[in-house]
Amino acid sequence: MQPTSLAFKANVKRALDDKGLQSALAMAKGGFQQKRAEAAANLPEFEDLRDAAKALKDHTLDHLDLYLEAFEANAVAAGAVVHWARDDAEARAIILDICRQAGAKSVTKSKSMVSEEVGLNEALETAGIEPVETDLGEHIIQLAGEKPSHIIAPAFHVTKDKVSDLFAEHHRRPRVEEPEALLNEARAFLRDKYQTSDVGITGANFLIAETGSIVLVTNEGNAELTQGLPKTHIALTGIEKVVPTLDDAFMILRLLARSATGQDFSSYTTILTGPKRSDDRDGPETFHIVLLDNGRSRMLGTPFQDMLRCIRCGACMNHCPVYLTTGGHAYGWVYPGPMGAVLTPNFIGIEQGQHLPNASTFCGRCEQVCPMRIPLPKMMRHWREDQFQKKLTPPTARYGLALWAYFAKRPRLYHRTARVAMALLGLFGRARGRFRSLPLAGGWTGSRDMPAPAGTTFQAAWQKRRGRA
Amino acid sequence: MSASNRGDGLENGARETVLARMKAALDRGDDATAKETVRARLSASAPTLVPARADLAPEGRLQLFIERAQAVQAQVERIDTIAELPATIATYLRRHNLPMRLVRAADDQLERADWTNGLLEVRSGRPEPEDAVGLTRAFAGIAETGTVMLASDAGHPMTLAFLPETAVIVLSSDRIARAYEDVMHAFRASVRSMPRSINLVTGPSRSGDIEQTLQLGAHGPKRLLLVLVDEPSAEGPIAHVGVPKTHT
Numbered sequence: 001m002q003p004t005s006l007a008f009k010a011n012v013k014r015a016l017d018d019k020g021l022q023s024a025l026a027m028a029k030g031g032f033q034q035k036r037a038e039a040a041a042n043l044p045e046f047e048d049l050r051d052a053a054k055a056l057k058d059h060t061l062d063h064l065d066l067y068l069e070a071f072e073a074n075a076v077a078a079g080a081v082v083h084w085a086r087d088d089a090e091a092r093a094i095i096l097d098i099c100r101q102a103g104a105k106s107v108t109k110s111k112s113m114v115s116e117e118v119g120l121n122e123a124l125e126t127a128g129i130e131p132v133e134t135d136l137g138e139h140i141i142q143l144a145g146e147k148p149s150h151i152i153a154p155a156f157h158v159t160k161d162k163v164s165d166l167f168a169e170h171h172r173r174p175r176v177e178e179p180e181a182l183l184n185e186a187r188a189f190l191r192d193k194y195q196t197s198d199v200g201i202t203g204a205n206f207l208i209a210e211t212g213s214i215v216l217v218t219n220e221g222n223a224e225l226t227q228g229l230p231k232t233h234i235a236l237t238g239i240e241k242v243v244p245t246l247d248d249a250f251m252i253l254r255l256l257a258r259s260a261t262g263q264d265f266s267s268y269t270t271i272l273t274g275p276k277r278s279d280d281r282d283g284p285e286t287f288h289i290v291l292l293d294n295g296r297s298r299m300l301g302t303p304f305q306d307m308l309r310c311i312r313c314g315a316c317m318n319h320c321p322v323y324l325t326t327g328g329h330a331y332g333w334v335y336p337g338p339m340g341a342v343l344t345p346n347f348i349g350i351e352q353g354q355h356l357p358n359a360s361t362f363c364g365r366c367e368q369v370c371p372m373r374i375p376l377p378k379m380m381r382h383w384r385e386d387q388f389q390k391k392l393t394p395p396t397a398r399y400g401l402a403l404w405a406y407f408a409k410r411p412r413l414y415h416r417t418a419r420v421a422m423a424l425l426g427l428f429g430r431a432r433g434r435f436r437s438l439p440l441a442g443g444w445t446g447s448r449d450m451p452a453p454a455g456t457t458f459q460a461a462w463q464k465r466r467g468r469a
Numbered sequence: 470m471s472a473s474n475r476g477d478g479l480e481n482g483a484r485e486t487v488l489a490r491m492k493a494a495l496d497r498g499d500d501a502t503a504k505e506t507v508r509a510r511l512s513a514s515a516p517t518l519v520p521a522r523a524d525l526a527p528e529g530r531l532q533l534f535i536e537r538a539q540a541v542q543a544q545v546e547r548i549d550t551i552a553e554l555p556a557t558i559a560t561y562l563r564r565h566n567l568p569m570r571l572v573r574a575a576d577d578q579l580e581r582a583d584w585t586n587g588l589l590e591v592r593s594g595r596p597e598p599e600d601a602v603g604l605t606r607a608f609a610g611i612a613e614t615g616t617v618m619l620a621s622d623a624g625h626p627m628t629l630a631f632l633p634e635t636a637v638i639v640l641s642s643d644r645i646a647r648a649y650e651d652v653m654h655a656f657r658a659s660v661r662s663m664p665r666s667i668n669l670v671t672g673p674s675r676s677g678d679i680e681q682t683l684q685l686g687a688h689g690p691k692r693l694l695l696v697l698v699d700e701p702s703a704e705g706p707i708a709h710v711g712v713p714k715t716h717t
Contacts, residue, residue, distance in 0.1 A: 024680070031681050045520045052517050059510075065491035066507040078663065084484040136687055137678035153678060160680045179679045183687060190688065195598055210511050211663050221674040221689020224631045228666070239487065244507075245514040250649045254520070264537070265614040265671045268689065273663035279623035281595040283665050293487045300494035 005332030008355035020159040032318035035262025057309040074212025078274030088118035104198035110223035111135035112203030134222040149328030200226040204237035213273040233284035240308040255371035260313040309372040316366035338366035357383035426455025516650040523612035530612040537615030541672030559588040573604035575624035595626040603633035610645040621666040636690035641702035
């Protein structure tokens with residue numbers, strides 16, 4: 001996927017004018033936020049589980065190569081084929097090769113952000129293979145020719161009206177409007193696709209080193225039909241998804257749905273080990289697992305290693321004032337919100353992703369709700385420092401900071417100048433009590449007034465008070 | 470098998486490159502100690518923290534299971550013996566105006582019921598797209614979230630609980646455990662190796678993808694009927710797995 005992260009500001013302007021998007025974003029507060037808070041409050045062990053899950057994942061990442069080797073050995077022993085991909089191009093090549101060998105004309109897919117990351121659908125289409133997204137949200141945006149705007153609710157930004165139009169056009173059926181009727185129509189349409197697809201492609205929520213299994217979590221049950229009906233199953237996932245044991249996966253699963261949708265547990269949690277057994281009545285004959293690096297190993301041993309704990313629940317974006325104003329598309333690449341602001345520069349480079357770590361008020365809510373306690377604001381600060389060093393920060397900001405630093409390092413000069421400035425601002429602002437516009441502060445006064453200061457500084461007031469005492 | 474299953478024809482040493490990148494970045498020094506840590510961690514698995522919610526006597530666990538399952542829109546029926554199963558399912562299907570026909574698992578316990586009484590048209594095997602009702606049996610239930618655990622084998626195709634619009638899952642009341650870990654440890658002690666597919670099912674299929682409104686029956690079943698059988702099961706109750714005093 002071609003990133004548009006550099007056009008962040010233009011993307012945001014468009015998002016602010018999008019009424020459908022703004023009403024969807026407004027709903028998220030009562031929905032995602034409230035449901036997560038209730039689910040967390042209903043489990044007394046929730047905070048302890050977060051601590052334990054963080055410790056577990058830190059331990060796993062410190063031994064990532066060894067756990068992946070164990071996973072591979074056990075998966076292979078169970079009859080799966082394990083592939084390794086250094087980057088997106090290798091992942092696409094491996095999957096296309098498997099599809100060609102299977103003689104695939106059409107593949108069904110259950111939602112996978114990693115498949116978005118490697119641009120799999122475009123590659124399949126170019127190779128003459130029809131990719132069919134089966135997650136309802138993914139199906140909607142595939143018909144619309146769009147990209148997901150949220151990692152767990154990909155069609156979050158699409159109104160019901162738009163869904164009706166899309167279904168009527170692409171399913172070639174009379175237009176229906178009720179959510180239930182829309183769901184039934186998509187269900188019937190996709191049923192046929194499951195039956196005729198040659199290959200099923202899924203992601204994986206966890207890799208279990210102990211057993212060589214993958215774990216899939218869905219609410220719709222589409223992953224089960226995607227992997228269970230065709231002759232070939234391919235699971236594409238990042239190398240950071242491994243955990244040592246099934247017990248470890250259950251611990252994190254207790255956090256995943258609660259943090260994502262506020263459910264105690266998703267409808268379907270599926271543990272897959274190897275392909276169809278000789279006497280099984282269903283399941284794929286071959287089971288491929290593609291382990292993708294694509295910049296992840298580069299994060300190990302750096303301040304960004306913590307980001308590899310991410311379980312893709314979406315809580316950070318559901319609680320982010322910036323995401324909830326701009327939506328996901330403004331971020332311009334696969335991963336939006338605070339997790340995207342940290343991940344995107346790692347994957348596509350800080351030059352391309354330079355606006356994203358700055359699209360934050362540093363309110364800290366993302367870190368507060370992150371089930372894996374990822375210090376997202378701290379990592380955005382790392383990116384800002386990196387940008388400054390690489391001179392990617394705009395000149396006005398750099399000179400502004402240099403000017404401020406000059407005064408900050410000279411306290412006397414600073415106080416004297418501040419006194420003069422406050423006296424002047426106080427004098428000019430006294431009549432209205434606020435400024436409609438100020439030179440060099442157009443960014444602030446463009447959408448709100450700047451309150452006029454009291455005319456004196458705190459330091460000056462304090463000294464005066466002490467002199468009086 | 471293992472050499473060919475590593476799929477290293479196309480990847481041109483990608484495996485070695487990725488592993489080498491990780492080893493270099495992690496820079497652990499003494500690798501023997503790290504290997505021993507990982508080996509020990511993988512060979513002695515135990516849950517770290519199990520919520521106290523379902524730490525109840527059997528009757529309390531059963532009540533919690535029913536409450537949680539109903540909270541996620543599963544329907545729950547209780548019967549005294551497996552002999553009542555066909556009539557219970559027939560009543561349910563009639564009430565929902567569904568066809569009186571089902572495909573079921575080839576399962577010892579299900580076969581103890583009399584399916585020849587003319588109420589239902591029944592066959593065993595894997596479901597076809599036109600099958601409207603699937604019936605299978607769970608290995609156990611989990612009180613914590615009203616979840617049932619299914620394991621695939623020759624008699625229990627995974628698709629029975631996913632393809633038909635209505636899924637009926639039978640479970641012995643005395644097989645309702647406290648937590649997921651208890652069930653997995655009991656299951657793995659009862660089999661030689663992992664089955665292809667283990668499914669933890671918590672309510673029927675659902676989606677919130679159209680304007681964040683909950684809809685049932687996105688792809689999997691629209692309806693989930695759990696039938697609890699109160700007669701003692703052959704396998705008996707499921708023990709709690711101990712949580713070690715000191716955890717990592």
